[in-house]
Amino acid sequence: MPAPINSFKAALTSGTPLIGCWIGLANAYTSEIAATAQFDWLLVDGEHAPNDLRSILEQVRVIEGSGSTPVARLPIGETWMIKQYLDAGVQNILVPMVESGDQARELVRAVQYPPRGVRGVGSALARASRFAAIPDYLKTADEQICLLVQVENRLGLEALDDILATDVDGVFVGPSDLAADMGHIGDAGHPDVIEAVLDAIRRIVAAGKPAGILSLDPVMQRKCLDLGATFVATDIDVTLFAKAIRAAAADGLSLLPDQVASGIAQTGAASKYLQQLCKHWSHKAQVTFDETQGSVSFPDGNRVTLSAGDTSLTVIAATRARGDLARWQQVIEAHLARFAFREEFRIDWSG
Known part of the structure; x- marks a missing residue:
């Protein structure tokens, strides 16, 4: 054989x-x-x-x-x-x-x-x-x-x-x-x-x-x-x-609600800061904006929506269910504060 x-x-x-x-x-x-x-x-x-x-x-x-x-x-x-x-x-x-x-x-x-x-x-x-x-x-x-x-x-x-x-x-x-x-x-x-x-x-x-x-x-x-x-x-x-x-985990986690925090900053240059932030992130995220409204969405699920009024800037920060919302809030505020260096800029995140 x-x-x-x-x-x-x-x-x-x-x-x-x-x-x-x-x-x-x-x-x-x-x-x-x-x-x-x-x-x-x-x-x-x-x-x-x-x-x-x-x-x-x-x-x-x-x-x-x-x-x-x-x-x-x-x-x-x-x-x-x-x-x-x-x-x-x-x-x-x-x-x-x-x-x-x-x-x-x-x-x-x-x-x-x-x-x-x-x-x-x-x-x-x-x-x-x-x-x-x-x-x-x-x-x-x-x-x-x-x-x-x-x-x-x-x-x-x-x-x-x-x-x-x-x-x-x-x-x-x-x-x-x-x-x-x-x-x-x-x-x-x-x-x-x-x-x-x-x-x-x-x-x-x-x-x-x-x-x-x-x-x-x-x-x-x-x-x-x-x-x-x-x-x-x-x-x-x-x-x-x-x-x-990884896809299965993403699908499963998508069933859970996003984390959301909203805040307001008192400023007379809200429109200017909104546009600066959107332009700054436009090369790495999906961005849409005009003089009064803006939105930024990153591939990792971090998002921010901005609304500019005459005397205030409204900011809504969001992450996916397991995102680090607190860290994302800090990143948004730090960037805006950099643009607003001529004034004392602070976001009141109490909503």
Whole structure:
């Protein structure tokens, strides 16, 4: 009986586009939930998520029982670590920060048994061989291992042709680290970064290798697929959960009443101060005003409405249910007092 057929590798080899998701919550329960979504593949991240081999194995197990294929990203491409992942039964691995053809060749040797490679022979102890229940595992395992390497800086791009000349099974382009290395940290959508990524995808596809990428931008996803990328991750469980739980909290808190305080300042320059305050905040908030009425609304929910009379300025301050109303009142009064430095300005917040 041979090693289990790697359908993920077979699909990549045939050019079938596969859509995946990054899994970084480092928890088998949430990974099992993700597996119900039926992505083609799920990448369990050992580089930037708080995973170790045991937690990765737990997640690989639950994903294997679904219709999705598990892929594991190692923290680093060390031969001893690759051996442990493979013996644990992970057939698809992604190695980060590959920068040369020589490095890629060493990684290929690390996933193959002698005489072609240097993978240690310990299959009798290994989950990969079902603990010696697969008698032909040692002779058939090499062909079922899928080695994906990640090119994510300028060195890697410069060495891309050499990397593509090796027996790696696919090349994944990392836009975020590439952006940082190109001087655009935090801006993977910078035109120079996009151009470099798309050029790399073209070169990978032209070399006959599967090309992959993680991008949350639907436009970029479409461009990469149109260029022939075949393993594309379109989302991340961490960001999906963070967005959803924050939106749920905002929806729930919106059911509660806003906090409101009103006050009056005695001044003969009410219209002037109203307009100054609105103009001052117009670059960071939604503002409308004329000589007698003004309103300012910030994205965090802090709002102020102002009404100018001949001898007084009426101020209504509001925050969301869990806002810091007292602090917001202080901010409004401090700004108005700055404009009214020629007089003793004070808001009576008693209403």
